[in-house]
Amino acid sequence: MISNQIMFILFSAMIIVFSILTVTSRKILRAAVYLLFVLVSTSGLYFMLDYQFLAAVQLTLYAGGIVVLIIFSILLTSHISQKFEPTGIMKSVFSAIASIAGAILAIITILDYNFSATAQAAKEVDMRLIGNSLLSVDYDGYILPFEVISVLLLAAMIAAIVIAKRGGPEKSELPTLKQE
Amino acid sequence: MSTGIPVQYFLVLATIMFFTGIYGFLTRRNLITMLMSVELILNAVNINFLAFNRYLYPHKLEGMFFSLFIIAVAASEAAVAIAIVINIYRRFATINVEDVNEMKH
Amino acid sequence: MDILSLFVLIPVLTITGILLLKDARQVRLVAIFGMSLQLIMAAVLVFLYLSARHSGNTDEMLFVKDYLWFKSLNIHYAVGVDGISVALISLTSIVVFAGLFASWEVEYLKKEFFISLILLATGVFGFFISIDLFTMFLFYELAVIPMYLLIGIWGTGPKEYSAMKLTLMLMGGSALLLLGILGIYFNSAPNGGRLTFNILEISKVVIPISAQRIFFPLTFIGFGVLGALFPFHTWSPDGHASAPTAVSMLHAGVLMKLGGYGAFRVAIFLMPQAAKELSWIFIILTSISVVYGAFGAIAQKDLKYINAYSSVSHCGLVLFAVLMMNKTAMNGAIIQMISHGLMTALFFALIGMLYGRTHTRMINQMGGLMKVIPFLSVCYVIAGLASLGLPGLSGFVAEMTIFVGAFQHPELFYRIVTILAISSIVITAVYILRVIAVLLLGPTTNEHFEHLPDAKWFEKISVVTLIGSVAAIGLAPFWLSSMIGTSLQPIVDRIVALNPF
């Protein structure tokens, strides 16, 4: 009970703090690392919620895949130690107002709502169930999305290739500075 | 494992994360950090789905599967986005989003 | 094939014919052939109509044909005519015919010019034969839009500005109109049953008064814009001034009549109660149009502006009369439409011909043309006299019918306003005579004008056709008046039945 709560508080504190650091840090690589921390903490929450499979996916795909992708791209496009100029003050203020307003709105609305747990028994989430559901063609079966997402992944692959592919008149390999 | 924690806690957490992500999206100048903010947003949504699934509708796995698919979609989206970002870098010699505004008005 | 659809079909075929022509020189021949055929058809229609009436056919509309078009909305392609439409169709054929001859010398993009012109005519013909609000509206917009190109391409002066202004304001009118039509449609079956766009069917029911109060003003203003209702008339001076001759003719002569006809056939016929209730507002506006247009014309120097303001005044009289809602005044309104159509077309034709010779439309730059080009000048005088309501020409018949009718209105307010409107005939005389005096009479001031050629044969055809019609109506108005009057009877009966005075 208490340990649950302590864990939750720990994870959520990490998530919130690192989230904020991710979006405020002026060093890009550090931001990426903070993001990693957020994602890892989130997977901790998933564990708490008994979704071990998803936690694993989160760790591998998100923390492992996407963050690595991001770091690679950072390396391609930025100097490691490069510091950002601070964001324009007006922009920060307005964005903050918008975000906080949105958050307050959402939180008020959520807290206003009476979530009532259903009486139905929880299913044991094991790999077999996940696999069966994923391949089921019946109600509550996910084979169709599963198939379609494969198309999506293929499309994304081709899309990324299209952009990376040579063709057309290249200006020069080394990018020139943008002309004002 | 999650007993003793009301579902609202998760939701509030997710909401804060979501809007932090939004804040990041709106303020970070670097396209890649903007992408990170998007990941925060998606992550927040995932927490929502899972919390709902666990607390309120545990008899089915819709929320969980949705999160799973979101992760997959996020991955492909990130891939394409990064490809375009790199293209931008080649074109504009910068990935500062504020400089990418040849077209306006 | 029914006879009425031919009125749409012949122009369409003419357009197709022009399109297919390889040789640009034959364009006007084809156009004139087509429109002469149309003129003959109009004569045939008048004959058929009168003989049908003579043989005792008392239907409200004759030659009705009805083809279901959009079943789910109950939209029909429905045509039919009564005496009013027949009269206006004849007017249109005459003006179009004269207009083609007046534009004989158009050379720039000749093919396109004639196509646009005939397209415009198609819209007008279609409008007059339609008895379905949807097709009516379709043809209405179809008639408006070629104006843009006609003025924009072949116009003079600030043509682009004028064309845009004209188009946008007229489309603004049609926007309101669309709303009005939809309102009518959705209230066309207050007692249950199928909604309909058909005017005749709608006229069999009574649109709820609450709906009438909303949609009558919309419809009336919608049509009123085209009928140059104050304060929505300002497209008219600029538009007319910039338009090429034939377009001014068609526009002032025919297109502006769509406004009056629509206001009468749709707004008042279908929603007589609201019309009666709200008529005082529009009576005030229209009488302002009448007097204001006339005063506005006095101060102008450009011939076309003078005529445009004069049209505002005369068309205001049409709407004014329609709103009086009795048979005589309405009869006068229709005759005024025809009369004004003919004589304003005549005016614009003559102005175009003068402009072609003198290259100016400013009256203070001209003078003494009577001596140089007597034919055109005499015609101009005749047009002017028709415009100021000389007996024996059509203007008199129309105005007197309107005034007598309007003065029969039982309420004193309306009669007093009528007297105000009547005073416009003096103002009209002032500006018409001023123009005639400055333009035609007196010594020839400009030596360049000494050797101007008088009318060419095609110009003569154009002008004589119109003058002949003006004089024919002016000398023998009884047949026209009775043809219109018979058709007005059911309309007035309906109005009176719903509005016991």
Add this chain to the structure above:
Amino acid sequence: MSLGTFFIMRHELLLITAALLVLIAEIFVDAGKKRSISLFSVIIFGVITLAGFIPSPTGTVFGGMYISSGTTLLMKNILNIGVFLVFIQSLTWLKKEENSEKISEYFILLIFTLTGMNFMISAGHFLMFYIGIELATIPIAALAAFDRYRNKSAEAGIKLIFSSALSSGILLYGLSMIYGTTGTLYFSEVAKLFVNNNLQILAFIFFFAGMAFKISIVPFHLWTADVYEGSPINITSYLSVISKGAAVFVLIIILYTVFPVIMGTWQKTIYVTAILTMTIGNLFAIRQQNLKRFLAFSSISQAGYILLGFIGGNQLGMASVIYYILVYIFSNLGAFGVVTAISNATGKENMDDYNGLYQTNPKLSLIMMLALFSLAGIPPVAGFFGKFFLFTAAAQKGFYLLVLIAVLNTIISLFYYLLVVKAMFINKNENPIEKFRSDFPTRFALGLCVAGIVITGFASIIFEAIKNLSFGV
């Protein structure tokens, strides 16, 4: 699971097959003959388009994940026609040297996007819907950045992908709340379990924002102009017509079937956004010089008009929306076709360049005029009928004020459409665009568009067929 299931899903399956065929062709065709792939793809797609019209059983498969009905088939067929036209129009562009390496990718990605849209339309579950929407968006972002050598193209790509990421984030947040309040994501169940509470309204608004992004409804439209301008022109036409059309279809289906309970709320939402969309779109369009950008804003305002068909929640509304999309496909593709042809021939895309076009290229000018008139809703072309039905649908439910605002907006839109007409027909130009003759595919596509613009309106049978397949709330 049977063969029938496949037949029910034949649109999507055929599309995926076609994409794979193109992929295989790409592998087996020699490097020098890559251009033949485009013809091959177009032919395959033509066949698919025709096959789409074969009558077929409808039904719900995969336990409610996938719903096929007469309406969805109709929508898919309409999209197929549009895509077919886009494909033909892009043939000339693909012949360019710089594109020779990427022909098959172009086709594959577009076909995949279309597949995504089809899944979106047929979705019976929000997961399918979500994946469909992503499949319909992500590849397009890559296509927007297709011209790698152009800065603007890259910019378009980045703007599209990031905007879409943001919008799908918001959409997902909304979906999560729908899930949280109803416990299900199946359309049929959500419809039953939805009640009108605050959280659900919030969820709906967020969901709507995500969809509105796709349709470019104000204030979620800002990406539109930049992306349209920067993208290769055929992608722009695809985005403005197919992408938007699909989103419209999906939104109307979802509003009608999933959210009938909160109809009051979405009517108000649409009321507000429709007015904003029409007005803002028009106000921005007035000033545009670049024709692609111009058409972008025009398409925004068109979206506003389309919303008028939504608002009544009536059968007529859906019919008019579907019909309008069909008309819009022909009209907008007609306009884009002309812009494409001129851009391909001369590289000019500015309105000033069009001055005096009629003198040199009368046919193109006429087609452009016809298309623009159709967009403006001028008779006798189809746009007039389309707009009329939209307004009728809104008026049927008594939204007269909205219709009034809409018709007043059509006047503004007429103004800027006429500006183009003016440029082509009235303005004089010292050196107008030279006379050129387009190649066969361009002419063929334009011919189809013109035929569509003219016939769709007069042939009432088309509208009646659509009406019969539509449904109300």
Add this chain to the structure above:
Amino acid sequence: MINFSYTIWIPLLPFFMFIFLGLAGHKYFPKLSGILGTCGLAIITVLSYITAYKYFFTTEKVDGAFQKITAFNTTWLQFTDKLHIDLGVLLDPISVMMLVVITTVSLMVHIYSLGYMKGEKGFERFFAFLSLFSFSMLGLVLATNIFQMYIFWELVGVSSFLLIGFYYQKPSAVRASKKAFIVTRFADLGFLIGILILSFNTKTFDFISLTDPSGTAITQGSGIGFLGLSIMTWSMIFVFMGGVGKSAMFPFHIWLPDAMEGPTPVSALIHAATMVVAGVYLVARMFPIYALAAPVALNIVAYVGAFSSIFAAIIACTQTDIKRVLAYSTMSQIGYMMLALGVSGYGGHEGLGYMASMFHLFTHAMFKALLFLGAGAIIHAVHSNHMTEMGGLRKYLPITHITFLIACLTIAGIPPLSGFFSKDEILAAALHHNKLLFAVEYAVAGLTAFYMFRLYFSVFWGKETAYHHTPHEAPATMTIPLIILAIGSVLTGFIPFNQLVTSDGRAFESELELMVAIPSVLIGLLGIGIAYILYKKESAIPDKLAATFKYSYKWAYNKFYMDEVYLFVTKKIIFKLISEPVAWFDRNVVDATMNAIASVTQGVSFRIRGFQSGQLQKYGFVFITGAIMLAILFIYLWK
């Protein structure tokens, strides 16, 4: 019953002549058209005389009264069941009398013009217009209903316009024609309004039913009131306004002197003998209503007539243009006729004024036409209008001299010439009715004699003027009409009008009232005597007199500045104060509003372009705020 249906040809023949000459004359027979026109007119003159004879002497009277005979009637334009414009021919004493007057004078003028207009450019046009005028005037007098009268009323107006502006290249002629048309048009507006009010209440246009003394129009018409006067009075005042305009009564007289810019035969025909008396005819036509239902209006007629007559007579004394003198004289004489009508009653001897008015109308037509034609002959001879450039013409123009003298004596009321009889009746009627009016008219009689003989002496006697070309007598085509009219002027006084033309159609007895006749002859002779002293020989007295009464003379010479008032009204008020502001308002307010809508739209469009900043994050910001705002709106504000 005698068949009068042929009378329809009396107006129609000139009409066809007009069409014929107007369309074909110019091209095919410019020279012949004068003869053709004259022949046509001769035919209808004969027809008119036959008609007059048949009407007055062979038609049976019913109940001792001449009947109103509708010889022809056809519906021309149907307004409502009861209101319709008919075109037809109504014969009654006054219309038959007018037929005679018009055809006679017109024929004379036609013949005269053959000589006078010879060689003028537009010779055929002149005759076409004359035919048009004859047609209109005949249609007017023969009208069966008031609307027909209005139609022809307008038509005579336009023929007058065309004929005044005959020399269309002369700016003064153009101005005059314009002025004549507009002024009368303005008056006609009143006529039309009068007709409308009348018809609204009586539901008929028809003269026979309108003027039936026991008809509903008259018996019920005086009931309904508006602003203290009965509706019928209002309508009659408005109708009279038309008459004022056409007959050049004060204050609408200003067009008449200017109208002398037209060719002199035209002045004789239109602006002396026929058209200008249309107002008198109109009042006479509506007389039963005036007398029985609208006495206030009838009083107005009397006072307007009296004032105009003295007003014009005073001005006439100072003018030097002979045609203008004659024009004012016309105005003065018409004032007489109006006054006579105004002081008349209905029926029997009460109707003396009515009879006198008609009588004077008849005689005036003869002698005034004679005066004008004589003036024409003078002008023809000396090529000038101004008395100052004439003198001693009696030697050169003997026939003109004699006929002119006869005319002058006639108008001065010297017995036994016709003017004496008719004027005497008028004075008698005035005396019985209103002493003040009688006094005015008595003074006018003296003034008339004075200014006519001033004219006569200045032109035919007076100083010997050196002429560039020796004046010579006009050709026979011009002198013959003079002689015929002179004979007419002498003889027409003996026509027994009290037997023929009376207010109720019944004859009554009237005798020469010596109490009136002798003083009037005396004052006539006095006027002649003064003129003789002042103008018989060249003398400085007139100038001295003029200098003595400088201001009054100046006012009179400048026609009491009525033209200036007219100019002020047209130029300053209508043009500057109304039209130009209206035009300005239209351009700068109404139109500007429309343009402002457009420019505001464009302005807004320009202002909001910042939204489309090209900044992705700003787009995102708008997106997010948009969504949040919508959510707040629909959750909290507009649920």
